[in-house]
Amino acid sequence: MKKIPVELQVIGIIHSPYKTREQAPRQGKDDVSEIEIYKEYEKGLKNIEGYSHLHLFYWLHESKGHRLLVQTPWAEERHGLFVTRSPHRPNPLGYSVVKLIEKSNNILKVKGLDAIEGTPLIDIKPYIKKIDRIENAISGWSEKIDFKF
Amino acid sequence: MKKIPVELQVIGIIHSPYKTREQAPRQGKDDVSEIEIYKEYEKGLKNIEGYSHLHLFYWLHESKGHRLLVQTPWAEERHGLFVTRSPHRPNPLGYSVVKLIEKSNNILKVKGLDAIEGTPLIDIKPYIKKIDRIENAISGWSEKIDFKF
Numbered sequence: 001m002k003k004i005p006v007e008l009q010v011i012g013i014i015h016s017p018y019k020t021r022e023q024a025p026r027q028g029k030d031d032v033s034e035i036e037i038y039k040e041y042e043k044g045l046k047n048i049e050g051y052s053h054l055h056l057f058y059w060l061h062e063s064k065g066h067r068l069l070v071q072t073p074w075a076e077e078r079h080g081l082f083v084t085r086s087p088h089r090p091n092p093l094g095y096s097v098v099k100l101i102e103k104s105n106n107i108l109k110v111k112g113l114d115a116i117e118g119t120p121l122i123d124i125k126p127y128i129k130k131i132d133r134i135e136n137a138i139s140g141w142s143e144k145i146d147f148k149f
Numbered sequence: 150m151k152k153i154p155v156e157l158q159v160i161g162i163i164h165s166p167y168k169t170r171e172q173a174p175r176q177g178k179d180d181v182s183e184i185e186i187y188k189e190y191e192k193g194l195k196n197i198e199g200y201s202h203l204h205l206f207y208w209l210h211e212s213k214g215h216r217l218l219v220q221t222p223w224a225e226e227r228h229g230l231f232v233t234r235s236p237h238r239p240n241p242l243g244y245s246v247v248k249l250i251e252k253s254n255n256i257l258k259v260k261g262l263d264a265i266e267g268t269p270l271i272d273i274k275p276y277i278k279k280i281d282r283i284e285n286a287i288s289g290w291s292e293k294i295d296f297k298f
Contacts, residue, residue, distance in 0.1 A: 002187070004208060004269060008153040009239035038151070041239070043217040046229030050289025057206075057242055059153060068192040080195030082160075082273035090158040090190070091271045093206055095244075097281055120153060122240045124231040129286040130294075132246055137278040140199025145279075 008059060011044075012037035012106075012121040019117045021062060021087075032101060035108040035121060042106040045124075049103050053127035054110070056096050058119045063092030074145045083140060094119065097127055157208060160193075161186040161255075161270040168266045170211060170236075181250060184257040184270060191255040194273075198252050202276035203259070205245050207268045212241035223294045232289060243268065246276055 015034040018024040025031075035056070037045060048054070066088040069078040081089060098110040164183040167173040174180075184205070186194060197203070215237040218227040230238060247259040 002159050004157040006157055008155055010151045011239055044230035047290055048229060048232050052287040053283050080197060081193035083197050083275050085274055090160055093272050097283060123242050125234055126232050127286050128288045128291050133282050134202050137276050138201040139277045141196055142277050
């Protein structure tokens with residue numbers, strides 16, 4: 001089974017200060033994005049206010065094609081695609097941890113999202129620090145990169 | 150645009166000590182899983198050995214349907230689906246941070262994966278601690294749960 005035909009359910013839409021791919025930062029900065037969760041999924045947000053951070057999963061709808069070796073802006077050496085955050089992937093799945101600033105009905109205000117305006121959201125999961133925060137991670141080639149957050 | 154028809158590209162397959170959903174732990178434990186990356190994607194792993202941890206994204210192919218309010222094993226109160234890690238979601242996207250133990254050609258040995266045998270892998274991203282490790286996260290209802298890792 002090398003391909004799985006699916007219909008992704010769009011659960012909401014990302015409203016971003018970045019209107020084009022060129023405007024989008026590499027990884028999130030401190031700008032605020034608004035996530036509009038479609039009304040039919042609003043109930044699924046119950047108790048989300050208690051969380052400071054969320055994992056967001058979205059579909060990079062403007063991504064096209066991919067290469068398995070990638071030149072990043074931070075290194076001359078090419079790295080394997082799966083060791084980079086390049087948006088050009090076999091499955092253009094976007095992923096960020098964001099800070100939840102405010103929830104108002106079906107609207108989530110978040111900080112730290114690099115997605116562009118109109119990006120379809122496909123999942124939200126809670127950031128649970130006992131599971132997701134790795135104390136002693138070693139980050140390979142990116143260990144010494146200054147991402148300028 | 151509320152649905153996106155796509156063909157997910159399976160980049161590899163998860164070989165797990167958990168053969169059925171009933172055997173799978175809630176969140177990863179210390180068991181070792183083997184990820185077999187299909188040969189045609191192997192080049193995309195270049196330099197992955199430098200990373201201690203990876204984000205894995207997989208398709209929960211046995212998931213069926215979802216409810217927007219979820220009773221978890223840890224609380225009587227029902228929580229919004231997007232504030233839980235339930236596998237039953239509008240898009241059954243599985244996500245874990247795992248520890249990379251060893252890479253041997255196209256095989257990755259990892260610890261901490263809760264996926265069952267045969268789960269299709271759809272993406273790998275590097276765990277970059279400057280981006281992904283949130284120092285002061287507050288984890289809502291799950292803040293005080295002892296997940297018994």
